[in-house]
Amino acid sequence: MPTQYIIALLIAERDRLNRAIEALQGAAKRPGRPPKNPLAASATPAAAPLAKKRKRRSAAQREAQAERMKAYWAKRKKAK
Numbered sequence: 518m519p520t521q522y523i524i525a526l527l528i529a530e531r532d533r534l535n536r537a538i539e540a541l542q543g544a545a546k547r548p549g550r551p552p553k554n555p556l557a558a559s560a561t562p563a564a565a566p567l568a569k570k571r572k573r574r575s576a577a578q579r580e581a582q583a584e585r586m587k588a589y590w591a592k593r594k595k596a597k
Contacts, residue, residue: 574582
């Protein structure tokens, strides 16, 4: 067998394997703007740090904040 023929067969097999791996892993590419650093795109999403949980405020805390902001804006309006 000629060497070029063997190389063509190996390349075709490699392409089939790559397509099979991509299909099993799911869609790795997301729609949208590509990243500036192409090496960062190859990082696995599991390696990303977990997002911090938000602290929730009670109704009383929200009301107190609203009163503080009303006083703040009243003072600012009065200064003008």
